[in-house]
Amino acid sequence: MERKIRVLIAKPGLDGHDRGAKLIARALRDAGMEVIYTGLRQTPQMITTAALQEDVDVVGLSILSGAHMTLVPRVVESLKEAGLGDVAVFVGGIIPEEDWPALQEMGVRAVYGPGTTTTQVIDDVRRLVSGQAEA
Amino acid sequence: MRGTVDVQAVLAGDRRALARALTEVENDSPAGREALDALFPHSGKAHLVGVTGSPGAGKSSLVNQMTRLLRNPEAGEAKKVAIVAVDPSSPFTGGAILGDRIRMRDITDDPGVFIRSMASRGHLGGIARTTSALVRVLDAAGFDLILIETVGAGQSEVDIARLAHTTIVVEAPGMGDDIQAIKAGILEIADILVVNKADHPLADNTLRALSASLEFARPGQVAAIDRFHHKELAFSQVQLDQTTNEFENEHWTPPVLKTVSTEGVGIEKVVEAIEKHAAFLRTHNQWNIRDAARLQEELNELLMAAFAAEWRKQVEQSRIEAVLGEMLERKLSPQSAALKLLSA
Ligand code: B12
Ligand SMILES: Nc1nc2c(ncn2[C@@H]2O[C@H](COP(=O)(O)OP(=O)(O)OP(=O)(O)O)[C@@H](O)[C@H]2O)c(=O)[nH]1
Ligand SMILES: [Mg+2]
Secondary structure (H helix, E strand, O other): OOOOOEEEEEOEOOOOOOHHHHHHHHHHHHOOOEEEEOOOOEOHHHHHHHHHHHOOOEEEEEEOOOOHHHHHHHHHHHHHHOOOOOOEEEEEEOOOHHHHHHHHHHOOOEEEOOOOOHHHHHHHHHHHHHHHHHO | OOOOOOHHHHHOOOHHHHHHHHHHHHOOOHHHHHHHHHHHHHOOOOEEEEEEEOOOOOHHHHHHHHHHHHHOOOOOOOOOEEEEEEEOOOOOOOOEEEOHHHHHHHHOOOOOEEEEEEEOOOOOOOOOOOHHHHHHHHHHOOOOEEEEEOOOOOOOOOHHHHHOOEEEEEEOOOOOOHHHHHOOOHHHHOOEEEEOOOOOOOHHHHHHHHHHHHHHHOHHHOOHHHHHOOOOOOOOOOOOOOOOHHHOOOOOOOOEEEOEOOOOEOHHHHHHHHHHHHHHHHHOOHHHHHHHHHHHHHHHHHHHHHHHHHHHHHOOHHHHHHHHHHHHOOOOOHHHHHHHHHOO
16 A cells, blocks of 8 residues: 555644635645644644644644744644654744744744645645655 | 554554554555564454444544543543544545544543544445554554544444444434434444434434334344354354353343533443443453454455465466456456456
8 A cells, every 4th residue: 555645734722714724634635645634723732642643744734813933833842842853844824924934943844825826735745755755 | 764663662652653553554564564463462452442323423522522531430440542533535536634633632632542543545334444453553552442433434334343342333313214224234233322412302303213223123133243244254264152052142232322422411321331331242252252253354354365466476467368358348257257267
């Protein structure tokens, strides 16, 4: 059986905007991936536990509330503590461009704003996972 | 590292190693097969509980509540609980959205609980082809009770009854009438019937219809071994000294229970029934019979696959094509074609 790409899509914090997260989840599914969708109001601990138990290749966070500069470092830290520092983190939503470098500095692999095409996300996930397989 | 399994770490309770092992086993990789071999002697202790029923009936919500209770029992020790939740793969793209965790948020932070979602990956029957293998890994890893949630199932997805010791069928009000209830299939496999969404005004109608049709089907009289009926094995089965005369007239009567899984109402009764059923299986020697039947069936499937692979090595592609051609021209029936290909 071929190896399936597994992606966790999670919404940390209290933000209820879930259209983007669902759209990305569906697009990745339609690209043949297995997407674990955990729903709203996930704590960093819940996201880490899900990433660990589900053994995902990528953790995708969707944040439109403006709280990304507090939430993202907590999730990244929590993942590292659990030994999941090697799992790629993607962040999407309403993220002002001036915050992008700081997020990438923290270890976020890529940031996606409004208008991101789903093909772009699919390509990035595929490239990332095939890169890992070769490494 | 991907592509390897640390069996010792899995046995020692390392969750990351366990998650990695599950991936390799799910992908049926060489490392996964090796791990299964090494873990097999450590398996066979857990109580396997299947949870099946129509899409949206409340399976995940019920699993969430049952797990809460199993982790915080009024008396006795808390059980370590693993959950395998299966959702369907798209038949067109092979992708899947695995969303059962959404309803299990109360239990995600509990270190005595391990939840793993899996996609059906084209397998029909309500679970994936490798679900039983994943369950075996979790069993070896020391979980006392393993809850297996099937894809939303209808009348023919009954594989779960072959895998589990105890099968819970969850129904919700307003999904079909009593004709649906007496059709063969899903009701026959129920060891415990749950009418969830009891806050719905039609819940009592559903409860009555199900209770009535249970009497019709009398699934309690279906002996464990019969769950494997209509299956011809490649070898003759070893019969354990099963249902000896003293038990012949003692049957498990599936209780019909009402729950509101969103509120946690009625859950104690379900957990109690699970424990009673386990005790029944043990005192009536059914536990061993079910285990034996499951292992023999698994051996059978592997044998069949091995026979096919062995045969495939021996037969020339050109011969297959020739016979296929004759069949497509309708000169040879599929039956005769098969026999022709088998004869050297
Ligand atoms: C629709 C909407 C709502 C709906 C949400 C419905 C729902 N279930 O999602 C409703 C009306 C409920 C709502 C409510 C609110 N909203 Co509103 N809402 C919007 C709006 C107009 C569009 C968002 C949307 O759905 N876009 C469509 C999706 C597909 O796009 P997207 O989420 O951006 O996703 C894309 C990319 O960002 C990326 N992406 C997103 N996530 C991810 C994840 C990964 C892993 C990847 C790879 C990519 C990715 O890919 C997607 C595809 O391109 C935006 C404004 C805007 N133009 O964005 C405001 C906006 C997000 N809302 C805003 C606010 C303030 C609110 C409220 C607080 C308003 C209030 N005072 O009550 C509430 C809060 C609700 C809550 N509980 O959180 C602000 C946020 C301000 C900020 N961040 O500083 C915005 C930006 C409006 C504004 N300009 O002020 N909102
Ligand atoms: N009113 C009411 N709603 C419930 C109850 N139990 C579950 N639900 C709701 O029913 C919907 C489906 O519940 P799930 O637990 O996801 O059902 P499921 O059987 O696991 O669904 P699938 O896995 O998709 O087949 C959710 O919106 C739940 O909140 C209940 O007892 N009463
Ligand atoms: Mg479910």
